[in-house]
Amino acid sequence: MNSPRAPRRAARLILALSVGLGLGLGAGALAQSTGAVAPRTYAVKDKDGTSLPAYTIPDDTAIFRHPDAEAILYGQRLLNETRRLLPDHVGAAMNCSSCHVMQGKKPLGAPFINTYNSFPQVNPRAGREMTLEERINGCMIRSMNGKKLPADSREMQAMVAYMKWLAQDVPHGARVQIKNGSPIDMDLVPDPARGRAIYGRQCASCHGADGEGRKDARGHIVFPPLWGGESFNIGAGLARTYKAAAFIYDNMPMGVHTDGAWGEGRTLSQQDAVDVAEFFTHMPRPDFPLKDKDWPSGKKPKDARY
Template sequence: MQNHTHNVFNVAGMASHRFSRAVLTAAVAAISMLGCSQPEPIKQNAPEYGLVTTDDANEDIGTYVLPQDTSIADEPNAEQIIYGKRLLNETKRLLPDNVGASMNCNSCHIAQGKIPLGDPYINSHNFYPRVMPRAGKEVDLTMRINGCFQRSMNGKPLKPESDEMLAMLAYMKWLSQNTPKNQKVNIDNAGKVDESLIPDPVQGEKIYHAQCATCHGDNGEGIKDSRGDIVFPPLWGDESFNIGAGMARTYKAAAFVKYNMPMGIQTKGLWGHGNVLSDQDAIDVAEFFTHQPRPDFAKKDGDWPTVPKPKDARY
């Protein structure tokens, strides 16, 4: 079902460029042409950092409205979408044959893939297929998910037509909320850090024990509950992501850490956006934990076949 706000997005979207950063402006123009009242500007809970919290997102991200999970019940494939949501939250427990690490998809995709700068799924349905530098070829969303299973999960790919893969795709499609295929919601998947900074792993270890060890363990082992389910994922060791994962790269990990960690530092929203650490601190701690022992990735020699590999690649 579409509400009025979703229809407004569709009008705006038809007039926008695929990767426009002015979605809201286009929406206002389109609404004015229709003689409708203009939407109120977005009020962010964290204006100092230019971030959008979950509370903000529940009001509006551009002209895209972050859906409440209760609205899944209105969808004709509600059972499939809910299953996909569960798989992304409980990946290790529900897919033990495919997940080698003690990780869930949402260990890295914050708040069920709904948080800007926390690797959200909001644009995933429309972002693929596309040519990816690491693969050196066009990759669709099914291939991208299976890449995560083999790298971040240190496991095995799902069959493309399996119920599990189709369910995860259904959840991501639902989260796109019928955004036109040639459009992109005006959010950032990840923040940026200054990649000219030189990492200091010695300082990074000190930061880790001060800021990260409470959740991820003194030895990067993570925390499980009494049932053995993952509370906080391990950052190194045999049960962590392998060297082929994006999170094993210093600067990519630093950007994630800077804008999402430590968690719980704000009183509103599902997750505390970071900005506790400076760029240098985030890069230092990322250099420390990404270079700890972790599983190898057997297919690493096939990465970046057409372009130079990034300077922070682990191999």
């Protein structure tokens, strides 16, 4: 007979592996994944604007006390090690956490904190309402340049379980008052030649002189490629200049920070971020075969790649 402590031991092993197997997230993220970064608390507003109990970004050790701990931890691993664990579904040298910083916990780093409670929702690019599983698969075929996962697969349901846990029982439709990213002035005119120079000074040491990214000795992703055959395709959100600029402005360069946990030193101005984004987003990258299906209403953003 299995010991009643076996699931908990398995969950701890999964977390240890998740932290130790080359996540490509940097020291700040590793500190977050082990609970070393102090929790931060945010206001919560219901759909009608009513204030609800505050939300605190949870420590991963709390997962062990959850009845669905193994699924949650497996989902977390999949987000951190997407390429390694899902080789048949990921064509790019990318992990979900390459863009969703600190396992989806970082303010201004595309956090997952409101994700579970925001779906289903209308997606303007698709022109219809989408489920959370469909939205995840959108990332699989765009940012991962790969293939969809079956909606009822163990892997898909594990990722959903992690996002549900991260919501921490905030009611559906309510929102934690945390920002996904800063608004970028879309009237800024990009200068790709200037962006190339900024890339060489601020980005190439991690992402490579030719945008090829960095891997460790085991071939695991440390820093993702920003262009080329192993990067995200033209259908990805980060292939758009101003979308990429917002992420750069809030989070890069990763190792430079005077405030906060990750790249929050405001080393780059918004103009810098727009210029470097224009440079690398327009470098060669894979096509997106379904691009003719996007923005059926015709309301295409001005920085769309097609």
